[in-house]
Amino acid sequence: MKHEYQTLIVLAGLTGLAAQFGCGREDLRTEIVKWQDGKAAAVSLTYDDNSANQFRVAVPLMRRFDFPATFHVITGEIEGSRYQGAFIGRPIQDVVRETARIATGPGNFFERASAIGRLGFTGGFDYHLRAGELFEDGKINEAYRLIDEAFAKVRAGLLRREPVSPAGPGDHRLNWDDLKALATQGFEFSSHTITHPRLAVLDDANLDYELEKSREDILDHLGPKHTFTIECPFGTEDERVVRHALALYPASRNRLPEPFLEELDRSSDKDPAISSKEYVQWQRGALTATPMSQMKGWVDTVAGRDNIWLVLVFHGVDGIGWEPKTGAELEEYFGYIKSLESRIWVATFQDVTKYMRERMQGRVTTVRKGKAIEVDLRHDLSAEIYDLPLTLRTDVPSGWPSVGVRQGDRTANVKSARDNRGPYVTYQATPNAGPVTLTKRPN
DSSP states (O other): OOOSSSSSOOOOOOGGGGHHHOOOOOOEEEESSSSSSGGGGGEEEETTTTTTHHIIHHHHHHHOOOOOOOEEEOOOGGGGSSOOOOOOSHHHHHOOOOOOEEEEEEETTTHHHHHHSSSSBHHHHHHHHHHHHHHHTOHHHHHHHHHHHHHHHHHTTTTTTTOOOOOOOOOOOHHHHHHHHTTTTOOOEEEEEEEOOOGSSSSHHHHHHHHHHHHHHHHHHOOOGGHHHEGGGGGGGHHHEEEEEEHHHHHESOOOOTTTTTEETTOOOOOOGOOOOEEEEOOOOOOOOOOOHHHHHHHHHHTSSEEEEEEEOOOTTTTTTTSBBBBHHHHHHHHHHHHHTEEEEOOOOHHHHHHHHHTTEEEEEEEEETTEEEEEOOSSSOTTTTOOOOOEEOOOOOTEEEEEEEEEEEEEEOOOOTTTEEEEEEEEEETTSOOEEEEOOOO
């Protein structure tokens, strides 16, 4: 497919060296294949809200199937976090007093919607959430009236102080050591903010607090690798929120604006198979009532194409959390995905994003050096962030049934395959890490 983001492939061949290769083939070239290991599709398992059974039930299942996953965690709910919910701005009682004189409107709505959930009253945060839902549904005046109602109750003393309740049997709090251990096993952790608010109705100061301080806790406890992705609560696609989020995080599950990518969110009913984009991100949410046949159908759809990335969204597991699926359902579903592993690459949200960006920005050159083939793979993305190995496909002479691959101090031997273009090998290479040398190996 020819378009402005197509990987640059530079072909080089020296006719005078053909005899050294034992063949006359001069059209050797290298390309970056669409998905890792030459798979036909990508699938990412993602979990929101860090509910207990995601880790008690789902993690052991994913370990059994050797699946990674991405967990979007509410950092304020993790034991040992430095930052909790707070109101950032002028004294909050000044806001309360002002509501007696001035009705809520465009000039003060965001400040008041930020403050109402931080007064420490039972139901205050629920008012914030409801106002945010109305606002994002376009019911702006209704959202203003709801905030006025909430502050009228505060001034009249009709809202009680929120009690501190003891933890229930399903409320075990994770700690950062728990997550650090899982991070070493290949699981990705991502910000889901500090308190899971409706970000679209926070003013800029409180919006940035939720985004920045959640990131700081993750950075402090898990390191920079886990500050790549964010999922803003409630799947918001509010433009202001997305702009602030992407200023701090390289990727967001809410929006991933790229010219080569079509995004179909969980509410979209568009068929991903009809997209003409190089890649399609297709999000599907597995709810309690979602039948297994439908969930398997999502996997069948992507396995039958070559450009779809299926992003699966789970919340509750075995009765704990929003819209829970059972452990038995997850076991059956993961087994079905595993049965198609010859065509499906299961990877974290971060790794799929990196692969697509590195490939679309990649430049690869192929030259002959004596009896070897030298391949150089580069991109101009930040090397500190974008270091994921890519899968390359290089044509080789017909007399090379086995090929040695070396990049730096890493070596591998691979068997050549053949298609209608001739013999080739596929292998992994890290961008900007020096040339890859291919040599003929003895049979």
